[in-house]
Amino acid sequence: MADSTIPKWVPFYEELADKLLAFKNDRPALIEMTISVYQSLGMKLPTLESTPVPDDIDPYTFYGLFNKGISDASRRRITS
Numbered sequence: 882m883a884d885s886t887i888p889k890w891v892p893f894y895e896e897l898a899d900k901l902l903a904f905k906n907d908r909p910a911l912i913e914m915t916i917s918v919y920q921s922l923g924m925k926l927p928t929l930e931s932t933p934v935p936d937d938i939d940p941y942t943f944y945g946l947f948n949k950g951i952s953d954a955s956r957r958r959i960t961s
Contacts, residue, residue, distance in 0.1 A: 904940075912938050915938065915946065916934065919948050926946075927950070
């Protein structure tokens with residue numbers, strides 16, 4: 882039985898955090914994967930720096946890409 886005190890989004894973020902561990906020591910691969918996801922969806926990668934492709938990305942920034950300044954519909958596309 883699900884715990885009704887836990888918001889519905891918590892399990893998603895826990896699973897995503899677990900998957901991000903695969904990139905713990907390979908941030909360039911995290912950048913490549915992030916770019917690939919946005920390209921495959923036909924979405925523009927949000928600008929993080931003065932260049933279109935970030936030089937580095939950490940998990941907090943990764944989460945921020947789909948949590949700030951986009952619609953819920955776009956967020957669902959990115960995270961599905």
